[in-house]
Amino acid sequence: MENAKSVKLVLEDGTEIQGQSFGAFTSAAGEVVFSTAMTGYPENLTDPSFAGQILVLTYPIVGNYGVPGEELYESISKIFESDKIHIAGLVVNYYSEEHSHWNAAKSLGDWLAEYNIPGICGVDTRMLTKKLREKGAMLGKIVAEQDVPLHDPNLENLVAQVSPQGVQHYGTGQHKIVLVDCGTKTNIIRCFLERDVELIRVPWDYDFTQLDYDGLFLSNGPGDPKMCVPTIEHLQKALEQDKPIFGICLGSQLMGLAAGGDTFKLKYGHRSHNQPVKLTGTQRSYITSQNHGFAVDTATLPAEWDMLFENLNDGTCEGIKHKTKPFFSTQFHPEAAGGPQDTEFLFDDFLKAVVEYKASK
Numbered sequence: 138m139e140n141a142k143s144v145k146l147v148l149e150d151g152t153e154i155q156g157q158s159f160g161a162f163t164s165a166a167g168e169v170v171f172s173t174a175m176t177g178y179p180e181n182l183t184d185p186s187f188a189g190q191i192l193v194l195t196y197p198i199v200g201n202y203g204v205p206g207e208e209l210y211e212s213i214s215k216i217f218e219s220d221k222i223h224i225a226g227l228v229v230n231y232y233s234e235e236h237s238h239w240n241a242a243k244s245l246g247d248w249l250a251e252y253n254i255p256g257i258c259g260v261d262t263r264m265l266t267k268k269l270r271e272k273g274a275m276l277g278k279i280v281a282e283q284d285v286p287l288h289d290p291n292l293e294n295l296v297a298q299v300s301p302q303g304v305q306h307y308g309t310g311q312h313k314i315v316l317v318d319c320g321t322k323t324n325i326i327r328c329f330l331e332r333d334v335e336l337i338r339v340p341w342d343y344d345f346t347q348l349d350y351d352g353l354f355l356s357n358g359p360g361d362p363k364m365c366v367p368t369i370e371h372l373q374k375a376l377e378q379d380k381p382i383f384g385i386c387l388g389s390q391l392m393g394l395a396a397g398g399d400t401f402k403l404k405y406g407h408r409s410h411n412q413p414v415k416l417t418g419t420q421r422s423y424i425t426s427q428n429h430g431f432a433v434d435t436a437t438l439p440a441e442w443d444m445l446f447e448n449l450n451d452g453t454c455e456g457i458k459h460k461t462k463p464f465f466s467t468q469f470h471p472e473a474a475g476g477p478q479d480t481e482f483l484f485d486d487f488l489k490a491v492v493e494y495k496a497s498k
């Protein structure tokens with residue numbers, strides 16, 4: 138890029154990579170993670186699960202389709218996954234200063250600058266990804282003029298930072314679903330509102346056990362699931378009842394923990410739109426959208442629980458289910474955005490369980 142200022146990416150193992158600045162010319166530290174998705178940066182950057190992370194995109198040209206303008210669906214964003222950029226920094230190979238797309242309203246660089254998020258381009262992101270795969274996810278920083286200390290976001294309660302303050306209601310459908318918002322992607326809300334649902338969106342530490350509802354949903358969210366102590370405690374009470382429960386990503390990890398199982402940090406996580414998972418007990422596999430650094434340790438699940446999906450790349454747990462009660466979860470993202478929508482039927486499965494539960498009362 139002509140006239141771009143120099144910046145560098147520094148990793149905790151001492152690696153230093155020089156590049157050029159785009160977005161905000163500022164320094165930022167975080168956990169460096171990579172995604173091999175080929176598209177979807179407007180969705181990824183606004184996914185609250187990326188809070189505290191410096192995101193490396195392996196796709197070699199980024200920014201060429203710009204960033205869409207904001208449109209609303211009900212009272213939430215129609216396009217983005219939340220109302221701001223959540224990543225701490227962005228690392229790309231070639232940043233396309235020119236963009237062209239029918240719904241582009243601005244450039245990726247201008248959008249990052251609006252939120253004071255630094256980008257670094259001119260980085261061999263495939264070499265960097267090989268390093269992150271060999272050594273595991275590392276702390277790192279993008280350094281502009283001012284140096285900043287390395288910082289581990291997983292030691293913070295990131296969910297408390299991204300979860301909303303109050304309760305919000307959406308939709309007027311027949312089935313009352315409580316959505317525990319640990320940093321939900323808006324497409325989860327859209328998926329529910331396309332169905333026959335009245336949604337009650339509550340903060341991560343809200344005592345939803347006091348509410349009158351037909352089904353409980355636990356959202357995705359950033360950081361280490363073990364930070365969500367109040368959510369796990371409330372969930373434990375819900376697990377004593379029979380109302381259907383569905384969790385996605387962090388929500389799946391919280392179900393595992395509330396059930397009495399354990400979670401662990403994966404070496405470098407799963408972040409892409411083409412992760413294969415197998416439905417337990419079948420030979421059926423699905424291609425899924427994923428963004429996670431932790432997973433439920435299947436070996437620690439109590440006897441009443443089974444693994445529901447398994448990752449076909451590394452055999453890790455991609456969801457769990459209770460053997461007799463209508464409780465299930467996915468580690469992947471059936472709501473996609475971006476990514477394949479092949480598993481969106483799981484929202485219908487959940488609502489079918491809600492209908493059956495209500496009919497049994």
Ligand SMILES: NC(=O)CC[C@H](N)C(=O)O
Pocket residue numbers: 186356357358359360361362385386387388428429430431432
């Ligand atoms: N997308 C998510 O919900 C991620 C969950 C958790 N923060 C992890 O990285 O594993």
